[in-house]
Amino acid sequence: MLNSCCDVVNIASGKVRTLYLELVGTTSQQSKVVVCRQEDTAFISFNFWLGSIMHISKQKVPTMQNFDFYNPTHIIFGQQRLNELDKLIPCDAKVMVLYGGGSVKRNGALNQVLEGLGSRKVVEFSGIEPNPQFTTLMRAVDKVQSEDIDFLLAVGGGSVMDGTKFIALASKIEENHESLLFRGFVSPTQHSALPLGCVATLPATGSEMNMSSVVTYQDQKYPVMSPLTYPKFSFLDPTFTQTLPQEQIANGIADAFVHVVEQYITYPVNAKVQDRIAEGVLQTLIEEGPTTYANNDDIEARENFMWSATMALNGVIGSGVPQDWATHMIGHELTAMYGIAHGRTLAIVLPYLLRERKKQKRAKLLQFAERVWQITEGSDDEKIDQAIDRTEAFFNSLDIVTKLSHYNIDNDGIKTVVQNMEKMGLTALSETRDLGLDTVSRILRSAR
Numbered sequence: 001m002l003n004s005c006c007d008v009v010n011i012a013s014g015k016v017r018t019l020y021l022e023l024v025g026t027t028s029q030q031s032k033v034v035v036c037r038q039e040d041t042a043f044i045s046f047n048f049w050l051g052s053i054m055h056i057s058k059q060k061v062p063t064m065q066n067f068d069f070y071n072p073t074h075i076i077f078g079q080q081r082l083n084e085l086d087k088l089i090p091c092d093a094k095v096m097v098l099y100g101g102g103s104v105k106r107n108g109a110l111n112q113v114l115e116g117l118g119s120r121k122v123v124e125f126s127g128i129e130p131n132p133q134f135t136t137l138m139r140a141v142d143k144v145q146s147e148d149i150d151f152l153l154a155v156g157g158g159s160v161m162d163g164t165k166f167i168a169l170a171s172k173i174e175e176n177h178e179s180l181l182f183r184g185f186v187s188p189t190q191h192s193a194l195p196l197g198c199v200a201t202l203p204a205t206g207s208e209m210n211m212s213s214v215v216t217y218q219d220q221k222y223p224v225m226s227p228l229t230y231p232k233f234s235f236l237d238p239t240f241t242q243t244l245p246q247e248q249i250a251n252g253i254a255d256a257f258v259h260v261v262e263q264y265i266t267y268p269v270n271a272k273v274q275d276r277i278a279e280g281v282l283q284t285l286i287e288e289g290p291t292t293y294a295n296n297d298d299i300e301a302r303e304n305f306m307w308s309a310t311m312a313l314n315g316v317i318g319s320g321v322p323q324d325w326a327t328h329m330i331g332h333e334l335t336a337m338y339g340i341a342h343g344r345t346l347a348i349v350l351p352y353l354l355r356e357r358k359k360q361k362r363a364k365l366l367q368f369a370e371r372v373w374q375i376t377e378g379s380d381d382e383k384i385d386q387a388i389d390r391t392e393a394f395f396n397s398l399d400i401v402t403k404l405s406h407y408n409i410d411n412d413g414i415k416t417v418v419q420n421m422e423k424m425g426l427t428a429l430s431e432t433r434d435l436g437l438d439t440v441s442r443i444l445r446s447a448r
């Protein structure tokens, strides 16, 4: 089978559309009829004459997929609003407040939370580490069960929020808690979870407004998904992020950027609203990222960054469109094996993945170049190359080095990453499931 890209002229509208084609058959000698398949649902046949398209006899290109959109999380955005906690949690609830290493004490969030909870019974659980460990979370589950907790309040960044979601699910089952980890993107079958709320202190993962979490177990990262773990509410107060170290801001910007790209740079399905929101979020990150990175005190830039990170992964831009997530799958392995921060791994992988997948992602890469980076000069190939180079330069401008050698990962290290992915069954990635481990290996070697 031959894969190729092709410009298709729609005779009726005169529009040119670039398609990624999988050639599945040819007939006829002089007037070559080519039957091409894109995904399993779309078939296109053309007549080719002397290399140019003379006629389109039938055209059916992918359109927006059916989708359900459900997101019940109440967002409370803005400064100094934690006194509103009182109306969001039942008065008689016994609340567990969960956090990480104590930054929430320094930035004042914990104190404000405890004040906001008033006279409710409160149990604290601290020490949820970055890339939350199953064993740590299970200690919290024991405490939830022994203390008879009925509401969880996560105060922190993505790891604390993710960990709390897992605890919400695991607290409602008696045994075999590990089984929650091995379901991929399939939700567990249980019917209840403890209700949870969030006070987000690090804009990055979008965990404050989605049903996903990632848990580390025996040095591997596992996604856990359940509609039962949508936060009931999330407070987004940009002032809580002002004490964050600069490198965490950079990581958060890269993470949010790549979340959008994973849902946007795939292949076109004519999802105009999703595309334009995705482009708006990317442009906001490009515009405000460097400002908010350089200056913790610029509240307006931080507000825009914070909402961008939430919008990047709350389901809106991913509805009805194909999604990739290969950069995340490769990045998770780099974090699990070498401890590189999540956002940084994505910034390393993405530019090289896009270069490797230029053919398959051609139409959306061109759209990305023209609409996000506003590149108008040059051939289509030049525009695409420029857009990828500028994306990498954007990460570099946040002092993120996008080379594996900087993190002391050599060819042997790359081999181990690929072997681990094979062990995890991550052998058919991307929006078309045709990105295999040989390609992963090429991407990582080019990122050396």
Ligand SMILES: [Zn+2]
Pocket: 205, 255, 259, 328, 342
């Ligand atoms: Zn991410």
